[in-house]
Amino acid sequence: MTKARWTMARWTLPHRPDARAVVLAMAFVLAIAAILAPRLQSRNEAYRLLAIVDVTGSMNVRDYDHGGRPLSRLEAAKSALRTLAAQLPCGSQLGLGIFTERRSFLLFEPIDTCADFAPLDGAISALDWRMAWEGDSYVAQGLYSAVNLAAGLNADLIFLTDGQEAPPLPRSGIPPFTGEMGKVRGLIVGVGGATPVPIPRFDTFGREVGFYGPTDVPQENRSGPPPEGAEAREGWHPRNAPWGAELSGGEEHMSAVRTEHLEALAARPGLSYAALTSTPLEGAVAAAARPRPVPGHRDTAPVPAALALLLLVGLYAAPLIRSVRYKRIATP
Amino acid sequence: MIPGPDLSVDHPLVLLLLVLGLLPLVASPLRGTGVPALALAPADGLSMALSVGLKIAGLLAIYALVLGLAGLHLQAQSVARLGNGAHLMLLFDRSASMDNTFANRQPGQGEESKSAAAKRLLMDFLAHRPRDRIGVAAFSTSPMPVLPLTDHHDAVAAAVAAIDRPGLALTDVGRGLALALEAFDTDNDTATAGGAVLLVSDGAALIDPRVQAALRDGLKRRPVRLYWLFLRTAGARGIFDKPEAPGDDIPQVMPERHLNIFLSSLGVPYRAFEAGSPQAVAQAIAEIDRQERAPMLYTERVARRDLDRLCYALAAAALALLTAAKWAERQLDARPPQVRTKQAESSPDVTRRAA
Structure with a gap:
């Protein structure tokens, strides 16, 4: 009887809720807020890029190392591009083209690196030196045409090449760039090692048949005026043999990445230069290319949810911490 | 740590917080009550069920919040x-x-x-x-x-x-x-x-x-x-x-x-x-x-489906249960809370959770 009265009294008494009940209620309200939290519009940064890969003969040089096995420059460039495609932020777009002879050839316009990753990855891995339609390699011309392509696509450029000009540049040096400097941003990626190595040679059926020798490639560009000091060459004649009568020697049958040439070349249309090493290209691309805003959305739900979790964990952890502390004091 | 073949999370490292789910098993937000001896309380099936239920609710709330924060979603499938x-x-x-x-x-x-x-x-x-x-x-x-x-x-x-x-x-x-x-x-x-x-x-x-x-x-x-x-x-x-x-x-x-x-x-x-x-x-x-x-x-292709809102809803439900239990909590003794609390703190070894 008395017990029942006591209970009734307690029920009717207005009691102050204890702090932990308030914290629990707050966590509940925050969880409800997390359900209803809006997704806000935001702007993410992404890139629109055009990758042009040099597929000329010197790209077959195997001077990269992949787990102890030699890897050709073309394969190294492809694998770097595939990694880049996987690392670019979603919303970025990447187009693909190849370069040989004196121009760049567009395979497809930039496509989404996230939504269309599978075909993009497949297309990059299908790049092959057999796609080249000529043996010549006028890198400067190819770069300028790539810049034009990229400008038409409103994209930034990644030009992967070893910089081996075949035939060598004339004495007048790099041809002038006639487009608008700085309109297209991007970078030249120098592919290849620093030590000159022989270039593999293939027959009509694509079988490897050794290497190019010194007499297989033009060692000197004989268009335009002859170089200074040509008079001193063996058999020189001002009309009949202005370059001398002997074959000129040189190292054009060996290939190494022509860093100086590529740096000078990159400066013409206002691109930057990076060497292809084991570090991913993403950093160099982020430094050189223009980030473009793409619409994204930012979810606000994690804020109340994290707060709710914090409150809840605090609620459970507080008595534990306290009891640990008291135990420590209580232990003699 | 991925729960199923189609389920995936955006931030796998957040899943490390799932350890926090153990907290409700060893602690309770409810007040302890000092009783002279545990044997005084008779074995009570309903109390046991409630105790286990509230532990599960706490665990569920923490798990659901962590999974939601980790960005649980059904993967895009074909x-x-x-x-x-x-x-x-x-x-x-x-x-x-x-x-x-x-x-x-x-x-x-x-x-x-x-x-x-x-x-x-x-x-x-x-x-x-x-x-x-x-x-x-x-x-x-x-x-x-x-x-x-x-x-x-x-x-x-x-x-x-x-x-x-x-x-x-x-x-x-x-x-x-x-x-x-x-x-x-x-x-x-x-x-x-x-x-x-x-x-x-x-x-x-x-x-x-x-x-x-x-x-x-x-x-x-x-x-x-x-x-x-x-x-x-x-x-x-x-x-x-x-x-x-x-x-x-x-x-x-x-x-x-x-x-x-x-x-x-x-x-x-x-x-x-x-x-x-x-x-x-x-x-x-x-x-x-x-x-x-x-x-x-x-x-x-079936687009990805985010499950974070579902997680938060689950957490909210569990929290509602816990909150209700907490607000319905009553002390066995009629002494003012501050006195009781002091006593409970001074002898934590003999506290027993009310539920």
């Missing part, structure tokens, strides 16, 4: 469905002559080049064939794989959009065809369904006998349907032209006629369309559209 469509390999001639109009001039005001007409009409074709798997290859002086067979039509459209760029010098149609056939070989998805190759060119060339043999061989192994959309320039030789002099009936003089003869001799379904104007191209493409409608398996 579901195989049966529909009408085709595995189609588009093979484009990218030789420089494709950049001229059907009248073999540089495109002027209001005129469109052969490649631009082909591009426009093929874009329409793509737009109303969403289920096809399409690959793209190009040829000129050399064959070039552009895109593997794919159902990503944005990518195909980007590749088709590139065909009206300035082309290269020559027309090596034989190796181009070999490359298109090879695309079916390297693709593992077309094993059951047949494929088709659509060759779009404005000319033909000699096919090397070795390449001819390779093509016959390849088509024996994997029969595909062939379509040749020949964009005929005014004044140029056509596919169906008859030789004027007997000596002219050789591939060197009439490559188009002989490519047609070669393709029809391959023993696979083959149709040639000769189009001398954009309208004729449109008709030919419409005909191909009608022909290439066989039942095939295609994959439909």
Whole structure:
């Protein structure tokens, strides 16, 4: 009887809720807020890029190392591009083209690196030196045409090449760039090692048949005026043999990445230069290319949810911490 | 740490916080009550159930919040469905002559080049064939794989959009065809369904006998349907032209006629369309559209579904339960809370949770 009265009294008494009940209620309200939290519009940064890969003969040089096995420059460039495609932020777009002879050839316009990753990855891995339609390699011309392509696509450029000009540049040096400097941003990626190595040679059926020798490639560009000091060459004649009568020697049958040439070349249309090493290209691309805003959305739900979790964990952890502390004091 | 084959999280490291879920098993937000001896309280099934239930609710609330924060979602999946469509390999001639109009001039005001007409009409074709798997290859002086067979039509459209760029010098149609056939070989998805190759060119060339043999061989192994959309320039030789002099009936003089003869001799379904104007191209493409409608398996992509809101709802429900339990909490003793608390704190070993 008395017990029942006591209970009734307690029920009717207005009691102050204890702090932990308030914290629990707050966590509940925050969880409800997390359900209803809006997704806000935001702007993410992404890139629109055009990758042009040099597929000329010197790209077959195997001077990269992949787990102890030699890897050709073309394969190294492809694998770097595939990694880049996987690392670019979603919303970025990447187009693909190849370069040989004196121009760049567009395979497809930039496509989404996230939504269309599978075909993009497949297309990059299908790049092959057999796609080249000529043996010549006028890198400067190819770069300028790539810049034009990229400008038409409103994209930034990644030009992967070893910089081996075949035939060598004339004495007048790099041809002038006639487009608008700085309109297209991007970078030249120098592919290849620093030590000159022989270039593999293939027959009509694509079988490897050794290497190019010194007499297989033009060692000197004989268009335009002859170089200074040509008079001193063996058999020189001002009309009949202005370059001398002997074959000129040189190292054009060996290939190494022509860093100086590529740096000078990159400066013409206002691109930057990076060497292809084991570090991913993403950093160099982020430094050189223009980030473009793409619409994204930012979810606000994690804020109340994290707060709710914090409150809840605090609620459970507080008595534990306290009891640990008291135990420590209580232990003699 | 991924809970199921289709479930995935955006931030796997957040899942480390799942350890916090152990807290409700060793602690309670409810007040302890000092009782002289535990044995005083009789064993009570309902109390046990409530105690376990509240522990589970606490664990659930923490787990659901952590999973929600980690970005739990159902992965985007592809579901195989049966529909009408085709595995189609588009093979484009990218030789420089494709950049001229059907009248073999540089495109002027209001005129469109052969490649631009082909591009426009093929874009329409793509737009109303969403289920096809399409690959793209190009040829000129050399064959070039552009895109593997794919159902990503944005990518195909980007590749088709590139065909009206300035082309290269020559027309090596034989190796181009070999490359298109090879695309079916390297693709593992077309094993059951047949494929088709659509060759779009404005000319033909000699096919090397070795390449001819390779093509016959390849088509024996994997029969595909062939379509040749020949964009005929005014004044140029056509596919169906008859030789004027007997000596002219050789591939060197009439490559188009002989490519047609070669393709029809391959023993696979083959149709040639000769189009001398954009309208004729449109008709030919419409005909191909009608022909290439066989039942095939295609994959439909189901977009990813976020489950974070569901997690938060679960957490809210568990928290509602805990809150209700906490607000309904009553002390056994009628002493003022501060006194009781002091006592409970001074002898934590003998506290017992009310629930």
